[in-house]
Amino acid sequence: MPLYHTLGAIPPKRHTQFRKPDGTLYAEELVSTEGFSSLYSLVYHAYPPTIVKTLGEPYSVEPKIAREKHLKHTSLIGFNIQPEDDYLQSRKPVLVNSDLHISLAAPRKSMIDYFYKNSQADEVVFIHQGSGVLKTGFGNIKFVYGDYLVIPRGTIYQMEFDTPDNRLFIVESFSPIRPPKRYRNQYGQLMEHSPYCERDIKRPADLETHDEKGDFKILIKKQGLIYPYVYGTHPFDFIGWDGFHYPWALSIHDFEPITGRLHQPPPVHQTFEGNNFVICSFVPRKFDYHPLSIPAPYNHSNVDSDEVLYYVDGDFMSRKSVVKGQITLHPGGIPHGPHPGSVEKSIGKESTDELAVMIDPFRPLMLTEDAIKIEDENYYKSWQM
Ligand SMILES: [Fe+2]
Secondary structure, eight states: OOSOEEEEOOOSSTTSOOBOTTSOBOEEEEEESTTTTSOEEEEEESSOTTOEEEEOOOEEOOOOEEESSOOSOEEEEGGGSOOBSSHHHHOEEEEEOSSEEEEEEOBOSOOOSOEEEESSOEEEEEEEEOOEEEEETTEEEEEOTTEEEEEOTTOEEEEEESSSOOEEEEEEESSOOBOOGGGBOTTSOBOTTSSSOGGGOBOOBOOOOOOOEEEEEEEEEETTEEEEEEEEEOTTOEEEEEESOSOEEEEGGGOOOOOOSSOOOGGGGEEEEETTEEEEEEOOEEOOOSTTOOOSOOOEEOTTOOEEEEEEESOOTTOSSOOTTEEEEEOTTSEEOOOTTHHHHHTTOOEEOOEEEEEEESSOOEEEHHHHHTBOTTGGGTTOO
16 A cells, blocks of 8 residues: 555664564564565564475465356356355355456355465455454454455465355455556545545554464465465564555445546546456445436447446446346447446436446456356346347
């Protein structure tokens, strides 16, 4: 996050002696991204973060592709993904390309006996259902319905859930997730026209230093494999840290919609960006107020982009029937638009309570075996009059 933050104790000067009460040194670690060219933080550990005890056999979690090429409007019934106890095992990639993987998950249990680190991708975990705490060495972030948790690659974390009824929509991004550049000034500050500002960003709090030695299992994901590591020190042994690289959160409910006299185009809903894709939030808002306005969207051709909508809550004015957790994929190359009747129905309406997350990837998405299992096979015919 392009916003400085610090928690715990740090020395006045970087790269200088910083000692424990017993006179020994804390272990400094630079956590940097894009080489040494982008956001970074300096972390002070009770012990060096390098004490590997054992290394298990890696195993594959690579998505199994069922439909590599296609040109069909597709819908997935996301809540048909079955709940599973374990957080990692519950994550089912459904739509993937070389820029991002989109997964659905319904984990029942908190992570207790292991930690997880995604070393290949930033993660955006959208909390559709459930609440709890994202625990990291940088501090904790409490989450509730509607939060986007943004977890930069390399962050070791645990998810602690309050109840077993959790539904997550997860984006793994192989490039850094960031607020759109056009929302920020030359110093990185979010500008007046941005739909959210720094006050809306939830940063880590309640740093807990676990000064512990033992056996600590960390499952590390890299290049589609999970590497089971056992480290000799607790990964959350941060005494303190400072910098710009850390997990953060934004609630979809804090995204302030931009409206106009006429229908506003999708970029006004943009929330985050990665390389070759954007993430947008459709939130409750007043409709267009030109006397002859048509609130429903126009038909549109995504000439060079697929379009994924994940329906969260409320009535969706352009669709005939959608359910919570449903995904639609409208591939680039053919037009799509409002369902029959929804244009007329939208005229005169003053507001919408729809809530949805949209992802526009600029390279085609492939469908996985898990996606095919929850597909509504007749969706492509749903525009028939
Ligand atoms: Fe669309």
